[in-house]
Amino acid sequence: MSGWLDGNFVSVVDGVAFGLLLFTIAVGLSLVFGMMDVLNLAHGTLYLAGAYVAYALSDGTLPGLLLALLAGALVGTMGGTALTFLTQPLARRGHLDQAVLTLGITFIVADLLAAAFGGEVLPTDPPTALRGTVDLLGHAYPVYRLVFIAVAAGLALVVYLVFERSSLGALVRATVADRDMVRALGFDIRKVLYGVFASGAALAAVGGVLGAPILGPGPGVDETVLVLSLVVVVVGGLGSVRGALAGALLIGQVQTLGVALLPEYAPFLLFGTMLAVLVVRPNGLVSSAVRT
Amino acid sequence: MSPSRPARAVRSVRPGGPATRRLYATAVVAGLALAPFVLGPYAVGTLSRILVFALLAMSVNLLTGLTGLPTLGQSAYFGVGAYTAAIAATRLTDIGIFQLLIAAGVSALVAVPTGWLAVRARGVVFLMLTLAIGEIVHSAAVNWKSLTNGTDGVSGIPPVVPLPGMPALELDGLVYFYVLAVFLLLFAAVIRLGSTPFALALRGIRDNEPRMKAIGYPTRRYALTVYCGAGALAGAAGALWVSVQRFVSPGDAGFEIAALALLAVVIGGSGSMWGACAGAALVWLTRDYLGNLEAVAGRGPLLLGLLFVIAVYTLPRGLAGVRLPPQLTRKRTA
Numbered sequence: 001m002s003g004w005l006d007g008n009f010v011s012v013v014d015g016v017a018f019g020l021l022l023f024t025i026a027v028g029l030s031l032v033f034g035m036m037d038v039l040n041l042a043h044g045t046l047y048l049a050g051a052y053v054a055y056a057l058s059d060g061t062l063p064g065l066l067l068a069l070l071a072g073a074l075v076g077t078m079g080g081t082a083l084t085f086l087t088q089p090l091a092r093r094g095h096l097d098q099a100v101l102t103l104g105i106t107f108i109v110a111d112l113l114a115a116a117f118g119g120e121v122l123p124t125d126p127p128t129a130l131r132g133t134v135d136l137l138g139h140a141y142p143v144y145r146l147v148f149i150a151v152a153a154g155l156a157l158v159v160y161l162v163f164e165r166s167s168l169g170a171l172v173r174a175t176v177a178d179r180d181m182v183r184a185l186g187f188d189i190r191k192v193l194y195g196v197f198a199s200g201a202a203l204a205a206v207g208g209v210l211g212a213p214i215l216g217p218g219p220g221v222d223e224t225v226l227v228l229s230l231v232v233v234v235v236g237g238l239g240s241v242r243g244a245l246a247g248a249l250l251i252g253q254v255q256t257l258g259v260a261l262l263p264e265y266a267p268f269l270l271f272g273t274m275l276a277v278l279v280v281r282p283n284g285l286v287s288s289a290v291r292t
Numbered sequence: 293m294s295p296s297r298p299a300r301a302v303r304s305v306r307p308g309g310p311a312t313r314r315l316y317a318t319a320v321v322a323g324l325a326l327a328p329f330v331l332g333p334y335a336v337g338t339l340s341r342i343l344v345f346a347l348l349a350m351s352v353n354l355l356t357g358l359t360g361l362p363t364l365g366q367s368a369y370f371g372v373g374a375y376t377a378a379i380a381a382t383r384l385t386d387i388g389i390f391q392l393l394i395a396a397g398v399s400a401l402v403a404v405p406t407g408w409l410a411v412r413a414r415g416v417v418f419l420m421l422t423l424a425i426g427e428i429v430h431s432a433a434v435n436w437k438s439l440t441n442g443t444d445g446v447s448g449i450p451p452v453v454p455l456p457g458m459p460a461l462e463l464d465g466l467v468y469f470y471v472l473a474v475f476l477l478l479f480a481a482v483i484r485l486g487s488t489p490f491a492l493a494l495r496g497i498r499d500n501e502p503r504m505k506a507i508g509y510p511t512r513r514y515a516l517t518v519y520c521g522a523g524a525l526a527g528a529a530g531a532l533w534v535s536v537q538r539f540v541s542p543g544d545a546g547f548e549i550a551a552l553a554l555l556a557v558v559i560g561g562s563g564s565m566w567g568a569c570a571g572a573a574l575v576w577l578t579r580d581y582l583g584n585l586e587a588v589a590g591r592g593p594l595l596l597g598l599l600f601v602i603a604v605y606t607l608p609r610g611l612a613g614v615r616l617p618p619q620l621t622r623k624r625t626a
Contacts, residue, residue, distance in 0.1 A: 107594070114593075234417060267432040270431075271428045278412060279409075
């Protein structure tokens, strides 16, 4: 067993990095749907926009990366606000209309991005300071991915603390449970909605900036990212931060180990994992009592 | 059942009496049959593709409109059918009817486990699961190179022979008649299905599943049955697609196809098979013709996106809903 782990050590650590990337993206999708009841199929587009921001601003320096992070967060926040605004009139008409609207937005933005950046996948290099490899238990491992793991784990912790441990998070969860009561207490429900949507979108775009060297910007990436985050959300359980983390880490492993070990069957492994989890736990790994 | 039930049944078929309806139907069929004598080859090819795409939209409509299960994964069964037919055509038989049957059968078989998983969920979770299933089939088409040739796709497909003993259809116009014949057969079958107790039970699931369950209907088994049927229909559409294109690539099993088929149903007015076909035609013309105009060359996706957005804001009930007299429109209970 230790021999197997040794042989696939790099894939396993890659899986952790990819899983944390998926968490950063998927948690916004999960919260916006699970808590705010808005289905946002343009979520992958937010990642793609962030990844293009990283490509446009990456100049090989650390300040360049920080600037890209800020710009990505800003783009995500604006995108999330716009999406809240656009989906609001459809709130009473149901999820199918939300799906069609956000799909339409996906097509439009993807076309505009392709017109601006071309139809190729653009390789995005990490800053010079973070290139190269370090020795990790006898394996050469890229520095950037280790830094990424640290940063994304930090983000995950912050998201967890804010949504599950702070009074702000309590307000959000209370809004889900009983909107009228929260309104009666004098809070502005719309602010909560805009806030959750904008921060979920900002996380997806920041994921795009950080993830650009791992899953670079290009046509079709939005779709891949959307599907992987949907799988994470379904496997993890809707509307739960811990569920998104559990689902993301599991899917991250399945994707990297699956591609490394059985490249032809990797897609079926993804389906098999989803099937196995949902057979045992129909509401996902961490079922939130909120909504199914 | 509530007293407003008959009104509902009328709404989901089509406005107008049976005589008017028959007249419309005859006119549409005659128009479709005469089209190749009037139109140029490119337009006939487009019309063939529209008919294939309309079958796919009907398959989506069986799930989304009739049963209330919003699917973004019918491209999976369309793709499975297309690849099956392509592989059958290159290695097994050039006879169209066999290709259709094999493709529909394999698609239905693939729909059993995938549908079993999907119908455990309802609403958006169903949508997410079907989207994931579609994407997994797409990546299988890309990665399972020994069977699918990866991104190169399967080419060298011989012209289709509709029935044993008939000549191979080399001309696009003849292929169109083959597609039209299969389309009309399947369309009639689906319309016929719409008036069976089975379809009524599906509508019951759409409108009030807990009540159906309480009456004693095994609703999940009904949902799985219609899921497999819709999969077979999508698979047959995939086989026709191969007869038209004589080529199949992972794009044919992709997300865009699934999204367009759902859009066709939403634009057409979910529940109405005529609406789904009209929606399919509108969506495909937008994609094919507008995308090829000089002024907007290559901006097909942008136009499609705009169509999605405009449709969702301006046609809350779709094309089929526009013509309805006001007393028949009523709020959905689901």
